[in-house]
Amino acid sequence: xxxxxxxxxxxxxxxxxxxxxxxxxxxxQIPSEKETIKIGxxxxxSGDVAFLGEGVRDAMLLAKENLGYTKYNxxxxxxxxxxNSTNTLTAVNKLISIDKVSVISSLGSNLGNVVSPIAEExxxxxxxxxxxxxxxxxxxxxxxxxxxxxxEVRILVEELKKRGIKxxxxxxxxxxxxxxxxxxxxxxxxxxxxxxxxEQVHNEGExxxxxxxxxxxxxxxxxxxxxxxxPEVEILTKQIKEAGxxxxxxxxxxxxxxxxxxxxxxxxxxxxxxxxxxxxxEFNEKYERNPSFGAANAYDLINLIVMASESxxxxxxxxxxxxAEELLKIKSFFGALGELNVMEDGIxxxxxxxxxxxxxxxxxxx
Amino acid sequence: MEIFIQLTINSIIAGSIYALIALGFxxxxxxxxxxxxxxGTMAVVGGYSxxxxxxxxxxxxxLSILIGVILAGLIGxxxxxxxYQTLRQRKASNLVLIIASLxxxxxxxxxxxxxxxxxxxxxxxxxxxNTYNIFGGIITQIQLIILMFTIVIMLALAxxxxxxxxxxxxxxxxxxxxxxxxxxxxxxxxxxxVFFIGSAIAGLAGILIGFDTxxxxxxxxxxxxxxxxxxxxGGVGNVYGGVAGAFFLxxxxxxxxxxxxxxxREAIAFVVLILFLLFRPRGIFKK
Numbered sequence: 001x002x003x004x005x006x007x008x009x010x011x012x013x014x015x016x017x018x019x020x021x022x023x024x025x026x027x028x029q030i031p032s033e034k035e036t037i038k039i040g041x042x043x044x045x046s047g048d049v050a051f052l053g054e055g056v057r058d059a060m061l062l063a064k065e066n067l068g069y070t071k072y073n074x075x076x077x078x079x080x081x082x083x084n085s086t087n088t089l090t091a092v093n094k095l096i097s098i099d100k101v102s103v104i105s106s107l108g109s110n111l112g113n114v115v116s117p118i119a120e121e122x123x124x125x126x127x128x129x130x131x132x133x134x135x136x137x138x139x140x141x142x143x144x145x146x147x148x149x150x151x152e153v154r155i156l157v158e159e160l161k162k163r164g165i166k167x168x169x170x171x172x173x174x175x176x177x178x179x180x181x182x183x184x185x186x187x188x189x190x191x192x193x194x195x196x197x198x199e200q201v202h203n204e205g206e207x208x209x210x211x212x213x214x215x216x217x218x219x220x221x222x223x224x225x226x227x228x229x230x231p232e233v234e235i236l237t238k239q240i241k242e243a244g245x246x247x248x249x250x251x252x253x254x255x256x257x258x259x260x261x262x263x264x265x266x267x268x269x270x271x272x273x274x275x276x277x278x279x280x281x282e283f284n285e286k287y288e289r290n291p292s293f294g295a296a297n298a299y300d301l302i303n304l305i306v307m308a309s310e311s312x313x314x315x316x317x318x319x320x321x322x323x324a325e326e327l328l329k330i331k332s333f334f335g336a337l338g339e340l341n342v343m344e345d346g347i348x349x350x351x352x353x354x355x356x357x358x359x360x361x362x363x364x365x366x
Numbered sequence: 367m368e369i370f371i372q373l374t375i376n377s378i379i380a381g382s383i384y385a386l387i388a389l390g391f392x393x394x395x396x397x398x399x400x401x402x403x404x405x406g407t408m409a410v411v412g413g414y415s416x417x418x419x420x421x422x423x424x425x426x427x428x429l430s431i432l433i434g435v436i437l438a439g440l441i442g443x444x445x446x447x448x449x450y451q452t453l454r455q456r457k458a459s460n461l462v463l464i465i466a467s468l469x470x471x472x473x474x475x476x477x478x479x480x481x482x483x484x485x486x487x488x489x490x491x492x493x494x495x496n497t498y499n500i501f502g503g504i505i506t507q508i509q510l511i512i513l514m515f516t517i518v519i520m521l522a523l524a525x526x527x528x529x530x531x532x533x534x535x536x537x538x539x540x541x542x543x544x545x546x547x548x549x550x551x552x553x554x555x556x557x558x559x560v561f562f563i564g565s566a567i568a569g570l571a572g573i574l575i576g577f578d579t580x581x582x583x584x585x586x587x588x589x590x591x592x593x594x595x596x597x598x599x600g601g602v603g604n605v606y607g608g609v610a611g612a613f614f615l616x617x618x619x620x621x622x623x624x625x626x627x628x629x630x631r632e633a634i635a636f637v638v639l640i641l642f643l644l645f646r647p648r649g650i651f652k653k
Binding site for chain 1: 369372373376379380479483484485486495497504506579580582584588620623624627628629631632
């Protein structure tokens with residue numbers, strides 16, 4: 001072999017060695033046995049709002065089914081909190097200490113506020129669905145995947161202006177999320193000719209609204225804003241009708257929180273972002289029912305967690321800190337709710353929409 | 367004026383619901399001398415029986431109501447027979463009986479939630495929904511029925527207590543159980559019948575509330591609390607006192623939230639309770 005041939009053979013050997021080394025390195029990056037990332041979900045699977053929890057659960061399972069190839073296994077553990085803070089506390093402690101989850105999901109402002117400090121203390125990623133109270137997203141590990149009150153109230157005020165409504169009577173549930181929405185509404189109408197002529201706050205479990213209705217009726221309100229939940233929203237609407245009042249009612253989200261949607265027939269309201277038709281069809285096909293309020297958020301939540309976890313280039317399972325870090329980097333994510341952006345403050349931003357109950361179905365207003 | 371009339375009607379509606387609960391509660395307390403917390407769940411038994419027979423099985427609604435009332439009475443009777451009576455025979459203190467009744471309350475509430483879910487349910491959206499205009503104030507048919515039942519049951523109980531041997535025996539047991547035994551009254555039998563009647567009244571209240579607003583397994587605690595407050599205001603163990611206390615509570619709550627806000631309803635009720643306990647512990651009417 002001449003000198004040139006020696007050089008060529010040498011280069012080939014070095015290239016082969018480098019190639020095999022690279023392959024081995026690449027193999028190291030894919031775990032030989034997939035590690036599991038556990039996602040704990042505390043939702044109401046029994047009680048007044050069980051239908052919301054069931055929708056969230058089914059959407060998450062659908063998202064998991066649609067995942068395709070992933071570097072890690074994803075296990076979703078559901079706990080029934082009955083939409084109750086004591087049960088949520090028990091469920092979250094169990095998910096953290098026994099199940100060793102990396103991510104926790106909760107539903108609504110009041111329960112989100114229960115989970116947030118625990119998640120922050122234990123350095124567990126927490127993504128809440130349905131919180132209107134931005135305090136839920138406080139801290140590095142906490143996120144909210146819900147259309148924020150500022151956005152919903154913006155649409156509400158626009159709609160009130162468009163319809164020439166100036167006097168609003170409010171029924172509000174004494175809960176952080178609802179109070180945050182009403183506070184935002186008060187801020188937004190400061191520079192308009194819209195005024196709140198009556199405001200009646202009620203506690204959870206209230207069933208007799210008759211005298212509160214009378215008080216709001218006597219204020220001369222042109223529309224009643226119902227900022228409450230099920231079953232109070234249904235009882236309130238029923239008692240307004242029984243009192244012979246024909247003033248229109250509206251809401252921020254509340255109508256969609258009810259499973260008796262026909263009670264609100266003909267009334268418009270403002271709500272969180274609507275799911276895309278493709279998601280609605282897929283959900284409907286799989287479960288033979290329409291997705292409940294928040295189901296699309298739940299679907300996206302699983303995909304966001306997977307996207308954040310899979311972004312990591314190293315061979316080992318990402319830490320919760322790394323998942324949180326990757327979540328914050330997600331921009332222009334196209335999910336069941338359309339385009340989503342994770343903001344610096346941990347809020348996954350989505351647009352609000354004005355809707356109407358027409359023939360027992362929620363339809364978007366043009 | 368129209369507002370005043372409507373507020374008065376609202377107060378009467380609330381008062382008549384509290385009165386129904388207070389009537390049965392006072393009757394039972396009069397002979398058993400302990401706060402039977404399990405009594406609140408008899409309303410749950412009545413309401414959910416009608417939900418099951420009338421709505422789920424589609425039986426005749428009046429037959430379902432009758433079954434609901436009897437079933438509530440029967441369960442109250444059996445609870446007394448197998449739990450409270452046994453404890454009384456063992457000379458258990460009132461504290462033990464209250465704890466036992468809390469156990470009864472928890473079990474019935476949990477079983478109801480397991481059988482029918484914890485979700486809020488309405489008995490029917492079409493029954494009793496007609497409205498009547500009274501001097502400008504509006505009242506629904508079911509609310510009028512609640513008021514009528516309250517008056518009828520109060521009068522029936524008053525008649526029973528005054529004019530029948532059974533009523534006199536109830537009074538005797540209430541005054542002194544030992545002396546009643548000495549004069550030949552079968553006190554256990556009297557207490558058992560009282561539990562049946564009181565529980566049946568609670569069952570009826572639960573059914574009517576189910577038609578008016580709706581049902582949920584946890585409704586018992588709120589009802590028993592309002593019944594207890596009304597009884598203490600009116601005079602514990604006094605049939606008329608309980609009714610007077612219930613209407614007083616209804617008026618105070620509804621006129622109070624007219625000045626304050628709806629969120630103050632419970633606070634108003636319990637502030638009034640504390641004031642009565644401090645300044646008139648025997649209530650409006652002495653026993």
